[in-house]
Amino acid sequence: MMRAAMEARYPMASAGGAPERSERKPWASGRKLLFLVTEDWYFCSHRLPVARAARDAGFEVVVATRVDRHGQRIRDEGFRLVALPWRRRSVHPLRELAALRRLWTLYRREAPDIVHHIALKPAAYGALVAPRGLRTVSTVAGLGYLSTSTQLRARILRPALRLVLTRLCRKPGARMVVQNPDDLAALIDSGVVGAERVAVIRGSGVDLDRFAPGDEPAGALTATMVARMLWSKGVREMVEAARLLRARGSNVRVVLVGEPDDENPESVPADDLRAWSRAGYIEWLGVRDDMPEVLRTTHIAVLPTYREGLPMTLLEAAASGRAIVATDVPGCREIVRHGENGLLVPSRDARALADAIETLAHDPARRARMGRRGREMAAAFGEDVVVAETLALYRAMLEDDRG
Numbered sequence: 001m002m003r004a005a006m007e008a009r010y011p012m013a014s015a016g017g018a019p020e021r022s023e024r025k026p027w028a029s030g031r032k033l034l035f036l037v038t039e040d041w042y043f044c045s046h047r048l049p050v051a052r053a054a055r056d057a058g059f060e061v062v063v064a065t066r067v068d069r070h071g072q073r074i075r076d077e078g079f080r081l082v083a084l085p086w087r088r089r090s091v092h093p094l095r096e097l098a099a100l101r102r103l104w105t106l107y108r109r110e111a112p113d114i115v116h117h118i119a120l121k122p123a124a125y126g127a128l129v130a131p132r133g134l135r136t137v138s139t140v141a142g143l144g145y146l147s148t149s150t151q152l153r154a155r156i157l158r159p160a161l162r163l164v165l166t167r168l169c170r171k172p173g174a175r176m177v178v179q180n181p182d183d184l185a186a187l188i189d190s191g192v193v194g195a196e197r198v199a200v201i202r203g204s205g206v207d208l209d210r211f212a213p214g215d216e217p218a219g220a221l222t223a224t225m226v227a228r229m230l231w232s233k234g235v236r237e238m239v240e241a242a243r244l245l246r247a248r249g250s251n252v253r254v255v256l257v258g259e260p261d262d263e264n265p266e267s268v269p270a271d272d273l274r275a276w277s278r279a280g281y282i283e284w285l286g287v288r289d290d291m292p293e294v295l296r297t298t299h300i301a302v303l304p305t306y307r308e309g310l311p312m313t314l315l316e317a318a319a320s321g322r323a324i325v326a327t328d329v330p331g332c333r334e335i336v337r338h339g340e341n342g343l344l345v346p347s348r349d350a351r352a353l354a355d356a357i358e359t360l361a362h363d364p365a366r367r368a369r370m371g372r373r374g375r376e377m378a379a380a381f382g383e384d385v386v387v388a389e390t391l392a393l394y395r396a397m398l399e400d401d402r403g
Contacts, residue, residue: 026056026057026058027057027058027395028054028057028058028059028394028395028398029058030058031058031059031060031113031114031398032059032060032062032110032111032112032113032114033051033054033059033060033061033062033112033113033114033115033116033394034062034063034064034106034107034110034112034114034115034116035047035051035061035062035063035064035065035115035116035118036064036065036103036115036116036117036118036122036125036126037063037064037065037117037118037119037122038065038066038086038118038119038121038122038263039065039066039068039263040063040065040066040067040068040069040070040071040073040074041068041069041070042118042119043063043065043070043074043118044070044073044074045204045312046118046141046204046312047118047204048077049204049205049383049386049387050204050386050387050390050391051063051077051079052077053387053390053391054391054394055077055078055079057391057394059113059394060080061078061079061080062079062080062081062082062110062112063079063080063081063082064082064084064106065081065082065083065084066083066084066085066086066087067081067083067084071083082106082110084099084102084103086099086102087263099125100125100128100129103125103126103129104129107129107130107131107134108131112134113135113398114135114136114137114394114397114398115130115134115135115136115137116136116137116138116139117136117137117138117139118139118141119139119140119141120140122138123138123139123140123165123168123176124164124165124168126138126168127164127165127167127168127171127174128164128167130168130171130174132171132172133171133172133173134171134173135173135174135175135397135398136168136171136173136174136175137175137176137177137393137394137397138165138168138169138174138175138176138177139176139177139178139179139201140165140176140177140178140179140183140187140309141179141204141309141310162190162192165187165192165193166191166192166193169192169193169194169197169198173397174197175197175198175199175393175397176193176197176198176199177198177199177200177201177390177393178198178199178200178309179200179201179202179203179309179310179331179334180200180202180308180309180310180330180331180334181200181334182330182331183309183330184198184200199389199393201386201389201390201393202310202334202380202381202385202386203309203310203311203312203315203381203386204310204312204386205315205381205382205383205384205385205386205387206312206315206316206318206319206378206381206382206383207319207382207383208319208378208379208382208383210292211291211292211295211316211319211320211378212292212319212320212321213319213320213321213371213372213375214296214320214321216299216364216367216368217296217297217298217299220251220252220253221251221252221253221299221300221361222252222253222254222255222297222298222299222300223252223253223254223255223298223299223300223301223302223325223357223361224254224255224256224257224294224295224297224298224300224301224302225238225254225255225256225257225258225301225302225303225304226257226258226291226294226301226303226313226316226317227257227258227303227305227311227313228258228259228260228261228264228267229256229258229259229260229261229267229268229270229273230260230261230264230266230267230268231266231267231268232266232305232306232307233266233303233304233305233306234303234304234305234306234327234347234348234353235256235268235273236350237304237348237349237350237353238254238256238282238302238304238350238353239276239281239282240350240354241254241304241350241351241353241354241357242254242276242281242282242354243281244350244351244354245354245357245358246280246281248354248358250358250361252357252358252361253283254281254282254283254357255282255283255284255285255298256273256282256283256284256285257285257286257287257288257294258286258287259286259287260273291316292316292320295316295317295320295322296320298322299322299323299360299361299367300322300323300324300325300357300360300361300367301313301314301317301322301323301324301325301342302324302325302326302353302357303324303325303326303327303332304325304326304327304345304347304353305326305327305329305331305332305347306327306329306347306348307329307330307331308329308330308331308332309330309331310331310334310335310381311326311331311332311335314326314332314335314336315335315378315381317374318335318341318374318375318377318378318381319374319375319378319381320371320375321371321372321374321375322367322371322374323341323342323360323366323367323370323371323374324336324341324342324343324370324374325342325343325345325353325356325357325360326342326343326344326345327344327345327346327347327353328344328345328346328347329347332344335377335381337373337377340370340373340377341370341371341373341374341377342370342374343356343359343360
């Protein structure tokens with residue numbers, strides 16, 4: 001219902017029709033697409049399907065990113081890798097000026113036909129250095145730390161970010177992509193971007209073959225949170241909910257999957273996670289690469305986040321036929337329909353979170369119904385849909401030289 005209202009209110013804010021899934025002739029032959037992204041792991045986890053499709057459409061694909069563990073994987077895909085020595089957390093003036101200078105040189109040396117900025121820092125820096133007329137797509141996957149944090153640093157940076165994004169969106173050839181209608185409305189209503197320059201493409205897509213529904217596991221009822229271990233993802237509330245469940249005598253196993261992110265000011269110290277695990281409130285499994293197996297061994301997927309773009313972990317849970325408990329915030333409510341495929345609870349409310357987990361823990365028939373409905377809903381978020389919409393946007397930009 002909310003999506004329909006947003007589309008009625010902002011009728012120009014859509015990605016456009018999807019092209020045919022296979023064409024005889026690569027329509028982007030001789031064109032160059034540059035992805036600017038902060039981390040190589042994020043590119044691999046969220047952008048590989050789009051990059052592969054762009055390559056198959058004829059683009060030369062260049063990936064500019066901080067290289068950590070996935071550089072060879074990017075090269076093996078046939079993409080050219082440009083290593084950038086930047087850090088998401090850094091705000092040191094001299095270091096950031098050096099990063100801007102590198103990007104200025106990179107854009108002019110590569111002369112791409114389209115640059116796709118992934119996340120806020122690449123979008124902001126790209127706005128500052130992109131030559132006039134360069135076609136840019138900036139995917140803002142949720143307004144993130146700067147919109148949810150009450151830290152002084154975030155409050156100081158918010159106005160500056162708004163100014164930079166406004167400048168970006170007014171450049172000829174610039175387009176923005178958001179992942180949910182709440183972020184769309186916030187950006188348009190604040191004057192950051194005009195409706196004709198922003199598209200809603202819902203998430204990064206989920207592999208519906210890899211994440212397939214299956215029977216619930218035997219054994220203890222397991223509620224699993226998969227996320228980076230950040231305070232803003234709701235780790236504090238998840239641990240407190242686990243304490244409440246334990247105090248009530250509820251036999252629910254609470255599992256956290258993911259690792260701290262030292263590049264994010266909201267990162268949860270690993271020592272805290274280990275201490276909670278030793279105390280028996282939660283089990284912290286750290287990072288896992290076998291997400292289908294993680295979801296096969298859980299009964300309820302949980303994400304008590306403060307705000308999202310469109311969380312991949314909930315898409316994977318829905319595709320896997322798992323009931324979901326999530327916060328009633330932007331991003332989550334795109335995936336979870338309260339009472340249909342999961343339960344929505346208020347943000348930052350550990351008691352409501354514990355109540356919702358306990359409600360589903362005692363009702364296997366309801367979990368099964370929710371799991372089936374979630375799988376049905378996941379079809380609208382498949383990788384094919386996201387890839388088609390993104391390539392349609394690229395193609396429209398190449399065909400429209402009016403800016």
